[in-house]
Amino acid sequence: MTAPISTKEWERQRREAMDAMPAVLDKVGLPKVLLPYQAATVRLLNSVADCRVLFVEKSRRIGLTWGLAAYAALRAGREKKAGGMDVMYISYSREMTREFIDACGMWAKAFNSAAAEVEELLFDQGDDLGDKAIQAFRIRFASGFEILALSSAPRGLRGKQGCVIIDEAAFVDNLAELLKAALAFLMWGGQVVVCSTHDGVDNAFNQAIQDILAGRAPHKHMRIDFDEALKQGLYERICLVKGEPWTPEGEAVWREEIIQFYGDGADEELFCIPSASSGSWLPGPLVEARMTADAPVLRLELPGDFLHRHKIEQIALITPFIKDLADAVAPLDLSLQYALGFDFGRVSDLSTLSLLAIEQRLKRREVLSVEMRNVPGDEQKLIVGSVLEHVKHSLIGAAFDATGMGWTVAEDMGRRFGLREDPEGAGAVMAVKFSEEWYRLHMPPLKTAFEDDMISIIADADHLTDLRAVKVVRGIARVPDARTGEKGKRRHGDYAIALALAHFASRMRWVEYGYRSAAGRDRGNSSRMSDTPRHDDDFPQREWWDGPLGANLRGSV
Template structure:
């Protein structure tokens, strides 16, 4: 069953409820439509799917995707015309021009009237229930030119504060980490989320760094991850610029993850519109469902309020806020989005089994001595736990 132009149905929820009876017979219900703005049941259902609150699958096919899949080639075949890249490009331009201001919504799956704040201020404040200070490190511009002793003296108070904060962490829950890197104009921000038993994400640590060289940033990040290593389920890093070097170095220690199904705890994220489109709705759902608790801080609040809907996709606009030299660019919002993404990464615990000791009993309950049994025929029936000839590794089967 196909429900077309669902955004323009008078009562979409009731129509879908009626259509779902078709599934009992093994059928399929497809709900498709162009958008009719952001404030309609169709778009709300799409957002619920992306947030994981609706048990359906979302498929997005815009005009360019259809062209890549052969839309114009099929049109040319039906019309008896020859297909060429030039003819397709000219046809695309005409179609986009025909729709004019409505092209984004009609052709590119971008709801109209989709600009403005992504999260309401009162909602953000309601989730700021963690009464714990944000750790901030602001180094002088000439830090790199100072003697090593001066550098150590400037870092020492912050590192002591960080060590104290990490020492107070409860290592019972699992943890997820997000890091937004900056070196010159913006802040580097780290967010550490604890995943509670009822799956609420509680922020246990926020670190902001300004004018901090890469080596010192890596030391701070490594200290945090090292503390929660045994309970860490994932760490996501901004890798669109120099942040890649931090992600890479942490990947050497904790394992670099390159896909959803690969191993490793560190995932280097190169932001795209698709990443924001798919990963920001679950974060918003956490705010709406009271499934997240954050530090109460005015600067963190301003960073989250800086996220806007740009062409229907939540992201931080290019405009920076603040005074000269102390600008903010929604850096905390990105770090939090990365941490929340990391908390939802697929992961599994791996148990360790030691290599069996050659002196342990064989399959027939007899002590096995490799020195006395050099003939392969003599060991053909040995148990799977008995090591190969020549193995002398210590350990044993548990």
């Protein structure tokens, strides 16, 4: 769980760090002694009403516990009318509890809080199961409150009040039961802080994090990995404490040494990525149970020499599909709201489209799916644009794969329906450049929709294969590099990505978007600026006297 270090060496390092703190306070001053991420945590916790429960996934040894000790001293040192309360700290080892209580004592002196010396006691767990009392440390404040640090998970937590801090929660015994007892603190205005390095994707701590990201649990969440801590001054502070000069070159060497030290465990220990599981992300029976939508899957595959054929022949090849598409969208209920996801492919992968209707009870129901293989970009834009045009008055949002050539489709759709630069901005079209962060934040809500029966998709064997292809890679659900299917018909989880984009779009904040080009108007006489109109083979042109794009969009989830 931690780097190999002897008890004597641990105590020596801890004592040196504590002894160095008065000098650090003299150099940087009390307000700046906390690093930005430590200060942000204290600031968030300072208002109990706004942050009743906080989960923090963090890197190993970045000093967050030290920042929480500052918060504990501030909270316990206050009078009751100022928000003071008891603070209980729980972790898995005696060394951590002793380090925490020492840091609290240092902060109490720095804040000029009247506090007694640290006392050691035996804490009675308050049960009848024959468990022995456990060792604990305590600081009493003149406010009447105290900080109590324990090195296990006592059932005696039940019946207490105040703020409870569970440190390295992934490693305590029976975290689920401990959380049940801790959350009871909330009934009387208490607060719960849970922070930890990860210990596997199936650990109760990671499951709680996934519930928060999926919107299933209404708790606050923070994530502080090793690189983020370095950017915010971790190594500079280490140099200050050790009395050594800081250089960017020295920091780079130190960072690499730490990563090499942790080896294969660096992702989990330093970068908040729980160790991967080997199973599929969604069980097959669960996916099949949600394949209840009665809607078409339209597939278009064009010959390899399509672009070299005569224009009339090209039109003849694509016209039957366009007719089928028109028949598929015609019966859609436009009183509902819609969200669209589009995953672009051109050479080896499919282009896939998923259109979701948002029902009255907020269940997402798939009403159309489109797959295109070997279809040129202009024809893809025509097809996707036709779907968006039909539902534009009921469109919540559309999310497009914007990696590589996919950006051109997203950009052109943005010209017509408004390009949204961020999830909180205006415009209907969101261009998504996939990253681990995007998958980490937006795949859990999709899984929750499957688990809670809040999504209904079209029954299709290929779509089942694509969804089953999603694996947990480095702790994050995503499609691995491997492809499935026979040569020339290979799939790369394409439908799963389109569905994830559509579900993401359905959760975007709705903003009305209006746009009017200044290029189509002569301000002097309200006539057109040019007698030669622009023509585009794909899209009809909008004149200045037409209504602004998106001005008649209404509604929100």
